[in-house]
Amino acid sequence: QVQLVQSGAEVKMPGASVKVSCKASGYTFRDYYIHWVRQAPGQRPEWLGWIDPSGGGTKYAQMFQGRVSLTRDTSITTAYMELSSLRSDDTAIYYCTREDGHSGKFDYWGQGTLVPVSS
């Protein structure tokens, strides 16, 4: 069965960086884009970007340009999201999700990774 398993919670100081992993299994990793979405407490989900595991191509949301980096390691079917220059308003649960096709069909989600940013 399809599974996306994310790394555990990480507490960060303002100005630091965080790197979250997303281990995919149960399907052909290269065949589906991986998107990253975050959700601050009580807020709507917010899209950060996607990565094409096949060629490594990426697309980032404009508001995160320059601060977010999406990468992948096909040998271990794992995608990564790194966010730098963290601020308190980056405190959120970060999710990876698989897109089936290119119509926003996010059919499988990781369990989420909580990243509190606090001094």
Place this chain on the structure above:
Amino acid sequence: QSALTQPASVSGSPGQSITISCTGISSDVVTYNFVSWYQQHPGKAPKLMIYEVSNRPSGVSYRFSGSKSGNTASLTISGLQAEDEADYYCSSPLYNSWVFGGGTKLTV
């Protein structure tokens, strides 16, 4: 101002039907037939309920249906059950990115 507007809350009794709307702020949003709907229970990841406006993934109850008229998409849940109580979010593409509505809390 959000690109996708949803009512903050909606409620219904068991067995009833409810509809949640998702209105695009401009003609560029919700124009394409790429609207999706997600259900989220507290402390859980979102779950896909409807994609491409009206398609239901396998395993999702037939009680969930989607539609679109102009720049407004809608999610209808018929035969409400207690387990349907959750937050619901619509999503749509916008200028090479993806946006989510503000969410609607369904109380059964």
